[in-house]
Amino acid sequence: xxxxxxxxxxxxxxxxxxxxxxxxxxxxxxxxxxxxxxxxxxxxxxxxxxxxxxxxxxxxxxxxxxxxxxxxxxxxxxxxxxxxxxxxxxxxxxxxxxxxxxxxxxxxxxxxxxxxxxxxxxxxxxxxxxxxxxxxxxxxxxxxxxxxxxxxxxxxxxxxxxxxxxxxxxxxxxxxxxxxxxxxxxxxxxxxxxxxxxxxxxxxxxxxxxxxxxxxxxxxxxxxxxxxxxxxxxxxxxxxxxxxxxxxxxxxxxxxxxxxxxxxxxxxxxxxxxxxxxxxxxxxxxxxxxxxxxxxxxxxxxxxxxxxxxxxxxxxxx
Amino acid sequence: xxxxxxxxxxxxxxxxxxxxxxxxxxxxxxxxxxxxxxxxxxxxxxxxxxxxxxxxxxxxxxxxxxxxxxxxxxxxxxxxxxxxxxxxxxxxxxxxxxxxxxxxxxxxxxxxxxxxxxxxxxxxxxxxxxxxxxxxxxxxxxxxxxxxxxxxxxxxxxxxxxxxxxxxxxxxxxxxxxxxxxxxxxxxxxxxxxxxxxxxxxxxxxxxxxxxxxxxxxxxxxxxxxxxxxxxxxxxxxxxxxxxxxxxxxxxxxxxxxxxxxxxxxxxxxxxxxxxxxxxxxxxxxxxxxxxxxxxxxxxxxxxxxxxxxxxxxxxxxxxxxxxxxxxxxxxxxxxxxxxxxxxxxxxxxxxxxxxxxxxxxxxxxxxxxxxxxxxxxxxxxxxxxxxxxxxxxxxxxxxxxxxxxxxxxxxxxxxxxxxxxxxxxxxxxxxxxxxxxxxxxxxxxxxxxxxxxxxxxxxxx
Numbered sequence: 001x002x003x004x005x006x007x008x009x010x011x012x013x014x015x016x017x018x019x020x021x022x023x024x025x026x027x028x029x030x031x032x033x034x035x036x037x038x039x040x041x042x043x044x045x046x047x048x049x050x051x052x053x054x055x056x057x058x059x060x061x062x063x064x065x066x067x068x069x070x071x072x073x074x075x076x077x078x079x080x081x082x083x084x085x086x087x088x089x090x091x092x093x094x095x096x097x098x099x100x101x102x103x104x105x106x107x108x109x110x111x112x113x114x115x116x117x118x119x120x121x122x123x124x125x126x127x128x129x130x131x132x133x134x135x136x137x138x139x140x141x142x143x144x145x146x147x148x149x150x151x152x153x154x155x156x157x158x159x160x161x162x163x164x165x166x167x168x169x170x171x172x173x174x175x176x177x178x179x180x181x182x183x184x185x186x187x188x189x190x191x192x193x194x195x196x197x198x199x200x201x202x203x204x205x206x207x208x209x210x211x212x213x214x215x216x217x218x219x220x221x222x223x224x225x226x227x228x229x230x231x232x233x234x235x236x237x238x239x240x241x242x243x244x245x246x247x248x249x250x251x252x253x254x255x256x257x258x259x260x261x262x263x264x265x266x267x268x269x270x271x272x273x274x275x276x277x278x279x280x281x282x283x284x285x286x287x288x289x290x291x292x293x294x295x296x297x298x299x300x301x302x303x304x305x306x307x308x309x310x311x312x313x314x315x316x317x318x
Numbered sequence: 319x320x321x322x323x324x325x326x327x328x329x330x331x332x333x334x335x336x337x338x339x340x341x342x343x344x345x346x347x348x349x350x351x352x353x354x355x356x357x358x359x360x361x362x363x364x365x366x367x368x369x370x371x372x373x374x375x376x377x378x379x380x381x382x383x384x385x386x387x388x389x390x391x392x393x394x395x396x397x398x399x400x401x402x403x404x405x406x407x408x409x410x411x412x413x414x415x416x417x418x419x420x421x422x423x424x425x426x427x428x429x430x431x432x433x434x435x436x437x438x439x440x441x442x443x444x445x446x447x448x449x450x451x452x453x454x455x456x457x458x459x460x461x462x463x464x465x466x467x468x469x470x471x472x473x474x475x476x477x478x479x480x481x482x483x484x485x486x487x488x489x490x491x492x493x494x495x496x497x498x499x500x501x502x503x504x505x506x507x508x509x510x511x512x513x514x515x516x517x518x519x520x521x522x523x524x525x526x527x528x529x530x531x532x533x534x535x536x537x538x539x540x541x542x543x544x545x546x547x548x549x550x551x552x553x554x555x556x557x558x559x560x561x562x563x564x565x566x567x568x569x570x571x572x573x574x575x576x577x578x579x580x581x582x583x584x585x586x587x588x589x590x591x592x593x594x595x596x597x598x599x600x601x602x603x604x605x606x607x608x609x610x611x612x613x614x615x616x617x618x619x620x621x622x623x624x625x626x627x628x629x630x631x632x633x634x635x636x637x638x639x640x641x642x643x644x645x646x647x648x649x650x651x652x653x654x655x656x657x658x659x660x661x662x663x664x665x666x667x668x669x670x671x672x673x674x675x676x677x678x679x680x681x682x683x684x685x686x687x688x689x690x691x692x693x694x695x696x697x698x699x700x701x702x703x704x705x706x707x708x709x710x711x712x713x714x715x716x717x718x719x720x721x722x723x724x725x726x727x728x729x730x731x732x733x734x735x736x737x738x739x740x741x742x743x744x745x746x747x748x749x750x751x752x753x754x755x756x757x758x759x760x761x762x763x764x765x766x767x768x769x770x771x772x773x774x775x776x777x778x779x780x
Binding site: 263 | 372427428431584586587593596597600601605607612615651652656658662663665666669670677695698702703705706707709710711713717718719725726729
């Protein structure tokens with residue numbers, strides 16, 4: 001415990017190890033034609049998702065063929081568990097003008113008929129959701145803007161409260177670490193397990209940005225206090241001492257939040273599973289980066305500044 | 319002032335509890351319509367099931383819709399929605415060219431989409447006097463026909479009736495006050511319509527004609543005199559003419575019976591009600607388990623102080639739910655997740671305070687000063703953390719789409735309330751508790767027995 005700062009290089013190395021693979025997967029997304037990297041839901045790509053439960057269990061591939069025969073060769077059919085099948089196609093039935101009156105729901109109806117012809121009657125229909133290209137375009141632009149704005153907001157607030165740009169930048173580095181870890185996690189999960197990110201992913205990102213600095217703030221606050229109380233002691237020792245003093249509350253505050261997220265992850269279903277998982281990963285990473293990245297970064301910075309000062313002093317005396 | 323704080327907090331709690339639990343409370347409704355709205359927990363479509371359609375208004379010949387056009391389109395769509403009889407519909411404008419329609423619990427999404435998306439058709443249909451009777455302008459008495467004159471909202475059952483002309487012949491329409499001080503609706507016709515109207519009115523003084531929007535009669539006045547100039551007035555039924563909103567309604571119909579701009583569907587979601595109910599049940603159960611775990615955690619770690627924090631947490635839940643009902647906040651699945659998350663965050667301030675108190679106790683302070691120091695020294699961190707959360711929540715609220723806004727609002731309300739409950743309420747109860755005999759042992763505040771005499775580790779001791 002006395003050597004968190006002394007071992008800061010190891011912690012930086014560990015951070016690199018958990019960020020770089022995810023980062024590689026993320027960066028591969030635009031070049032791999034959807035095989036590697038983030039999997040985007042229809043919120044981003046546009047498309048229709050239709051869920052239904054056939055009366056007798058059916059092979060998704062058979063259903064996919066039936067949908068293709070109805071003119072939707074792009075369709076992908078997967079199992080959702082609990083007997084439901086999920087059909088994904090390009091956007092269906094987004095109609096303009098007179099077509100809205102004449103053909104409302106017609107495309108889905110033709111798919112439905114083809115499916116019934118192939119596998120028999122449908123017992124129950126779940127939700128149908130269609131996102132057109134206009135919305136998906138909006139969302140992608142908005143996502144980047146929100147993350148940038150959130151980061152700038154936190155940077156400014158931390159710099160203002162601690163009257164020191166280094167504190168602001170160290171907090172920013174820690175939260176970018178969390179953003180990268182979280183996106184990377186989903187780039188890998190998307191590749192390995194086809195987990196898709198949806199419109200709520202950005203919301204989770206911003207929540208993580210706002211929350212991941214909580215632990216950073218607690219440590220920084222203590223560093224500020226100890227700088228006054230132990231004036232003259234080496235900066236590294238003060239930071240290490242501050243981290244150790246606040247370790248208990250960092251763990252406990254994170255524990256209560258992760259506990260509530262875990263119950264949601266276990267018991268709640270539907271569209272928020274990925275959302276809750278995103279928060280969970282981000283907040284976990286936030287606690288790590290607050291303790292083992294943000295504060296050591298301050299020390300590294302201070303030591304470099306001092307080394308430079310010493311070097312300058314040596315040249316003067318020489 | 320300090321003396322009254324306990325009573326104020328107690329009163330707040332009771333009021334919030336009343337709002338949470340009493341059914342049938344009402345609040346004055348916002349908007350010009352007046353009236354009241356019920357205080358209730360509003361659930362989003364993903365939890366109650368229903369149809370959500372997002373429209374984009376399309377430009378015509380390179381001309382885009384103005385904000386006023388968008389509001390008009392919204393009004394027209396809202397009227398169409400109301401004609402379906404769906405309970406609690408929501409029609410909102412969003413951004414510069416979007417209209418979002420939310421209809422809880424609909425079972426026939428396709429036919430409703432067909433109705434909403436139509437650009438609309440307004441017809442002016444003469445009603446033959448042999449069938450519908452006429453109004454004798456000389457005697458001032460109506461003469462009944464074999465069928466009654468259709469009233470507002472009725473459909474014209476006689477499909478053989480041909481419209482004289484359509485809404486596209488109406489140039490403008492306005493509310494006016496005539497010479498005798500009655501409120502009337504005037505409209506002006508384009509040349510083709512004016513000619514047709516002149517010819518027909520000359521031959522049919524006293525006959526009724528129906529203003530029909532999408533097949534439903536909106537008004538059926540009779541012809542008082544030949545209208546040759548293309549400008550006509552419709553007088554209302556009462557002595558003072560139309561009521562204000564009646565007249566405004568009729569003007570909107572005449573002017574905009576058809577949408578001024580076509581609209582295109584850009585997103586549609588249809589959630590089955592059973593599915594929504596299942597999600598709601600799961601989320602509530604998860605929330606309950608989450609709260610219980612946090613309760614146990616606080617009790618185990620901070621003992622008596624943890625119990626006090628739990629009381630404050632109950633207080634937090636009561637108040638936040640009351641605010642959700644008052645605002646009202648529409649709770650979606652993501653919103654409930656936000657609420658459950660906020661419970662985990664609400665005790666964070668307490669953890670910071672109690673950890674600090676433990677530290678002060680370990681260095682030998684008495685329980686009173688230790689608690690006070692715990693509150694004052696932890697305050698900076700608590701404030702800074704909560705402001706960070708508020709910054710990102712406000713960004714989400716300002717820029718996000720409606721689902722995201724809902725989540726952000728839950729977070730904002732949660733953070734603000736937790737500042738109050740975790741700090742003010744906890745401090746108040748804790749002060750009262752430590753003042754009693756037998757409640758001053760550091761053990762009760764989470765300090766381990768052997769820990770008391772341990773010297774402070776750290777820099778100064780090497």
